[in-house]
Amino acid sequence: MSAVIVSEVQLKGKAAKEASYVMVDVSTEEKNRALELIAGQLLKDQELLLAENKKDLLDGRAAGLTDAVLDRILLNEQRIQDMSDAIRLLIDLKDPIGETLEKITKENGLNIEKKRVPLGVIGMIYEARPNVTVDAATLALKTGNAVILRGSSSAKYSNQALVRSIHTALAQSEIPTDAIQLLEDTSRETAKELFQLNEYLDVLIPRGGKQLIETVIRESTVPVIETGAGNCHIYVDEAAQQNMAETIVLNAKTQRPSVCNAIETVLVHNKWFTNHGKALVSALQEKGVEVYGDETVRQACPDVKSVEETDWAFEFLGLSVRIKCVGDVFEAIDHIHQYGTKHSEAIITDDEATAAAFLNRVDAAAVYHNASTRFTDGFEFGYGAEIGISTQKLHARGPMGLNALTSSKFVITGTGQVRG
Template sequence: MSKLVSMGQNAKEASYELGISSTKEKDTALIFMAEELIKAKEDIVKANEIDLEAARIKGTSEAMLDRLALNYERIESMADGLKDVVKLQDPIGEVISMWQRPNGLQIGQKRVPLGVIGIIYEARPNVTCDAAGLCLKTGNAVILRGGSEAINSNKAVVNALVKGIERAGLPKGCVQLVEDTTREVATEMMKLNEFIDVLIPRGGAGLIQSVLKNATVPVIETGTGNCHIYVDEDCDFEMAKNIAVNAKASRPSVCNAAEKLLVNEKIANIFLPIVVKELRENGVAVRGDEAAQAIIDDLEKTNEEDWGKEYLDYIMAVKIVKDVDEAINHINKYGTGHSEAIITESYKNSQKFLQKVDAAAVYVNASTRFTDGSEFGFGAEIGISTQKLHARGPMGLKELTTIKYIIYGNGQIR
């Protein structure tokens, strides 16, 4: 039996026990996990230094090193994150609805944990702690497979978390880390249907595509965001400018940042110079199609490839469109189904956009940057789903659950 299969068995067994634990038991475990994390902060930082040193030798970029780095402050913030999860309402056990059939059967839909969740992610060790906390609160055992760059940090973090879990009297199989970070083991994990109920990849497009392509375990696709802001003919230019700049420049590296600006041709002459100036002042390199270049001649030219791209950088491409219909068609053709916004004063066009755009989150007169678990009021988030099955948009605690039909009879046969 492979190591992973034995981890799968442990997780499955732990999930049965964890799945019927009370909210109080789970919350106690979360508090103990936070405490153990703080107690272990020296060990964690030491382990993290080994990872950082290895990464430096490999010539890792400063931005990546920063993502990987842990210090006391960051560890404390991880621990605070666990304590925040305690405050969230436990979704497990809720009977969403119950009805009686003519034959007297009472049929109820009860919210239960998914069971065992697999998470495959990259170099950020804080994901280890966040994911473990959210899975534990929702009664799910979790198998974590982080990137090789963070393996020592992840081991130290999981070590501490498991101490807290055991101290609370829950099985240590609730949170497990795959220590063998080879590709082969990751692929094995993607096919572990017998033990893993759901797989959530978190990371760049390459990782997600690889999981989608190889997994036989059901996957929730997260995160790719080629988001658009469409500026309609009749709109408040100041609002449109502020939203476009915020959606692009407030944090270009995240999936809810806008990558494309679609501008109605009837206002392009006036609006484009205003918005491009402000974007440039915020450090954004603006690209444009021919029509946009005809208005601002020093825009870098776009090509067909631009329209499907997620830059995740200080780059924004502008396209001039005839009307709201062309904007909607363009978005449905090139978008990734993440977050899309229209800036308009037209009631008709706002309703058309909301109805016809096929995306997880569709905005009228607001920045796409709000597509986020906390901003939506979910308290926490395990990722943003861009697929339509099971969960769409920010995934909070409820999205880590499934239902089970419970049926009370008194001898009914069919």
């Protein structure tokens, strides 16, 4: 009889499932102790992590990856420190597991409680950014979940090194190391197998570009939480202050252009553009931003590149931006609903009624008034870290912290009651 070959996905899926049964009984104190060990181990292993990350960067440059993608892969001392700090913030957050969400006592004495419980085994498929490895692992751990991580080949050395550090830390704790699994085979075949891993996975979360997310949604038989590509917009209203508008637009585009909450399009009221448009374009260009514009913008600024109708849906993830002039807030909202990805959208205005119309009508996970879209982030929202930003409406929406990684169960206790 020929031997049955079991794939890496099946082996690690089974191990994660078994670990998830142990995780439900781990105390908050032990979970926090494990997180503290991980935070310290990352700093201890900093030189090794940077050396492995350098391999990914060298391979990426040789493969012709863009500067935006290389920035997502990059680890440095500050980013490793930030990861460690984020874990320590996670320690301070309340453990949601076991929380009573509802409690009812029936007339017959039957007690019905709805309690928060872990999801079970989370599958995480993501591109480039090795910090997602740590975010997903530690958020899963805090919520009593097991996790199977599948990063991209562009960050394989970094991801492997980070998981080795995590396992070193977990070996000193009561948490089973099998609760954090990394698929080292980053082939498409492995990804497809993960999509069909219903026997072991409870949920699959893709985090990356539009193509990855659409592929997972289309091909997965495991329930998916859709996280968003970020074709984000800022609408500069007629009643916007010039300095405020420029400052926010520049921050939202240039502070870190390779991330999903950076803006890709600026919608500008015609009258505001007539008065301040040239200055805004110049300010963007001075920051190295490549500006594309509609016909109105190009007439005022001939050096701006033209934009085709099909281009409005494209996510640059780099130092490029589109500018379009609109007649009012409702035209801006219509444009956002046609081309946006329901991630983060902002309005700059001193008119409260116009702001209210925008905030109420725009369908997005996060809407802003007089603030940069760059704040759509688990750390900024007080979650310590995030496993992704959900752009769907079921189960979770926006930055997903601890509560988003839980489900619920009903616990019913009685004294011999039967139903008549």
